[in-house]
Amino acid sequence: MRVERMMRRGRAGLAAAVLSAGLVAVAPADALAASLDTCVANIRAQAIKAGVSRATADRALSGVAYDEKAVRFSQSQPEYKTPIWDYLAFLVDEERIADGRKMLSRHRKTLAQVEKSYGVDGYIVLAVWGVESDYGQFRGDFHVPHALANVACNGRRAKYFRSELIEILKIVDRGDVKLKDLQGSWAGAFGQTQFMPSTYRRLAVDYDGDGRRDLVNSVPDALASTANYLKKAGWVTGMPWGYEVRLPKGYNGPSGRKTRATVATWGKRGITHLDGGKIAGEARAGLLLPAGSNGPAFLVFKNFDAIYSYNVAESYALAISHLADRLRGGGPFATPWPTSDPGLSRAERLRLQELLLRAGYDIGEADGRVGPATRAGIKQAEARFGMPQTGRPGRRIYEKLGGR
Numbered sequence: 001m002r003v004e005r006m007m008r009r010g011r012a013g014l015a016a017a018v019l020s021a022g023l024v025a026v027a028p029a030d031a032l033a034a035s036l037d038t039c040v041a042n043i044r045a046q047a048i049k050a051g052v053s054r055a056t057a058d059r060a061l062s063g064v065a066y067d068e069k070a071v072r073f074s075q076s077q078p079e080y081k082t083p084i085w086d087y088l089a090f091l092v093d094e095e096r097i098a099d100g101r102k103m104l105s106r107h108r109k110t111l112a113q114v115e116k117s118y119g120v121d122g123y124i125v126l127a128v129w130g131v132e133s134d135y136g137q138f139r140g141d142f143h144v145p146h147a148l149a150n151v152a153c154n155g156r157r158a159k160y161f162r163s164e165l166i167e168i169l170k171i172v173d174r175g176d177v178k179l180k181d182l183q184g185s186w187a188g189a190f191g192q193t194q195f196m197p198s199t200y201r202r203l204a205v206d207y208d209g210d211g212r213r214d215l216v217n218s219v220p221d222a223l224a225s226t227a228n229y230l231k232k233a234g235w236v237t238g239m240p241w242g243y244e245v246r247l248p249k250g251y252n253g254p255s256g257r258k259t260r261a262t263v264a265t266w267g268k269r270g271i272t273h274l275d276g277g278k279i280a281g282e283a284r285a286g287l288l289l290p291a292g293s294n295g296p297a298f299l300v301f302k303n304f305d306a307i308y309s310y311n312v313a314e315s316y317a318l319a320i321s322h323l324a325d326r327l328r329g330g331g332p333f334a335t336p337w338p339t340s341d342p343g344l345s346r347a348e349r350l351r352l353q354e355l356l357l358r359a360g361y362d363i364g365e366a367d368g369r370v371g372p373a374t375r376a377g378i379k380q381a382e383a384r385f386g387m388p389q390t391g392r393p394g395r396r397i398y399e400k401l402g403g404r
Contacts, residue, residue, distance in 0.1 A: 086343035
């Protein structure tokens with residue numbers, strides 16, 4: 001899980017004297033290297049004192065170099081800056097749904113066993129797997145020990161990241177995962193369902209019975225560990241995450257995931273099923289309005305909170321919940337997002353980059369990932385067409401460039 005990202009409340013990053021607005025380091029390269037070397041040496045000594053073998057510490061921390069990308073990524077998280085319709089468009093697209101159904105067919109027995117063992121909806125577990133690593137197809141861009149060393153030595157949350165780095169070295173020492181397999185996120189999350197090292201220690205399980213808790217190479221271990229996490233986070237067996245509802249015209253009543261009331265109470269406030277039918281019941285739910293009262297509305301229950309804890313973002317929890325419903329056979333949300341410029345799927349984002357390159361914009365390689373270079377290219381294209389310069393990969397600029 002990309003979770004336990006406590007950096008959401010105190011984000012890591014280089015000191016102001018080293019980085020300016022997440023751009024280029026102003027300190028001399030040799031000063032940065034010397035500072036990093038000293039910091040890594042201290043972490044190595046701390047890890048050995050904590051019980052990590054010298055051999056593991058030496059192998060894991062040798063050759064650590066300053067990683068501008070890891071440090072820059074520690075400054076922000078997409079869940080907090082991306083419009084909800086963009087976020088859902090690329091996380092719950094037709095490709096991920098189709099791939100998920102193939103993986104469901106392939107791992108149906110394991111998912112059923114995991115659901116029976118932990119009481120957690122197998123479709124939710126499958127959806128987490130799909131969002132976190134595209135069902136094991138993408139593990140991350142960073143060698144985790146080196147990325148953690150960078151953010152531990154160059155950020156405000158040094159103590160937290162040092163602790164996570166030492167935890168991952170202990171995982172290697174125990175033989176659960178090989179050092180070469182530690183590919184993951186800049187923040188230290190790794191494995192098919194992206195556990196932070198400290199979460200790995202607490203909640204990873206050996207479900208295939210081989211004596212190792214291997215969330216990198218063992219699908220059963222990864223799926224069961226995810227279910228174990230959600231169970232510990234408060235998952236209630238048999239309860240849904242929530243469901244889409246219809247608001248009365250002009251609704252301006254209470255809302256929010258934490259503003260709980262019984263379903264019957266929400267019904268008295270004029271909220272109905274999508275078909276207009278009455279809602280009733282004593283289960284307590286919050287009213288989630290991710291795009292305000294003009295967009296889709298959802299009653300969400302305790303299980304939504306369990307999913308939310310996996311990545312501490314309502315947009316993330318909604319993506320997991322919706323993907324699970326789509327994998328189960330459900331359809332898109334009934335209420336459209338309140339925008340005239342919808343988001344793009346992953347295939348469309350890749351096509352947008354190809355169109356930008358064809359139009360002469362220097363954005364680097366077309367890989368489907370929208371980074372600073374792509375956003376800069378989009379802004380240039382928007383300026384050319386007389387559009388507001390947002391840098392956002394939306395449908396308007398996509399179609400202006402010839403996308404269909």
